[in-house]
Amino acid sequence: MSSRTSPKRVVVFDYGFGNVRSAERAVARAGAEVEITGDYEAAMNADGLLVPGVGAFAACMKGLKAARGDWIVDRRLSGGRPVMGICVGMQILFADGVEHGVRSDGLAEWPGTVEPLKADIVPHMGWNTVEPPADSELFAGVDTGARFYFVHSYAVHHWSLETVNPRLRAPRVTWSTHGEPFVSAVENGALWATQFHPEKSGDAGAQLLSNWIETL
Structure with missing residues (x-):
């Protein structure tokens, strides 16, 4: 009998908003067995759920709810099942987003508002550094x-969630700067997310995805 462990199963959640094919290829290269689907059972039962997102905050939320993705994310996290959001898939994890003066509700897994970037050049498109905490x-x-x-024009500029329970680890927040500092990644128990696209970030992005898969 072989002692070789089976690869972790990751679902890239397909709800109509996200670069699902590039995410699929990157996660597969990182060593996981990947399926692109919006199927409820598959998304609930996978070792890891990857939620991509592109476009407008409100449109992504509408698409996610239509696919029952809001319920899936909530139920997975209630059971400590890993979820990772990318780009707008990260933004919708916050309480709300403001685009063109219109405020839309997010999933509210974290407090905070997604707001326009204040920079000389918007959108923020291209390569940038990050400032992760030492224990990331x-x-x-x-x-x-x-x-x-x-690739984004909106971001979260203020982080307010901490833990008052010394037995619990406070969320680990990574920052980047484009015009002003913004949240570029969060590690919070079973819920991780990045504002950047790891699937488009070469060797560094591949290492990051491999790190996530190793926690599944």
Whole structure:
């Protein structure tokens, strides 16, 4: 009988908003068995759920709810089942988002508002560095000064969630700067997310995805 362990199963959640094919390829290269689907049972039972997102905050939320993705994310996290959001898939995890003066509700897994970037050049498109905390698991093994690929015009500029229970680990927050500092990644128990696109970030992004898969 072989002692070789089976690869972790990851579902890239397909709800109509996200670069699902590039995410699928990157996660497969990182060593997981990957399926692109919006199927409820598959998304609930996978070892890890990856939620991509592109476009407008409100449109992504509408698509996610239509696919029951809001319920799936909530139920998985209630059971400590890993979820990772990418780009707008990260933004919708916050309480709300403001685009063109219109406020839309997010999933409210974290407090905070997604707001327009205040910078000379918007959108923030291209390579940028990150400032992870020293105890980050997500960025373990990633070279200091590594660059990641961003494409966004909105971000969270203020982080307010802490823990008052000394037995619980406070969320680990990574920052980047484009015009002003913004949240570029979060590690919070079973819920991890990145504002940048790890699937488009070369070796550094591949290491990051491998780190996530190792926690599943």
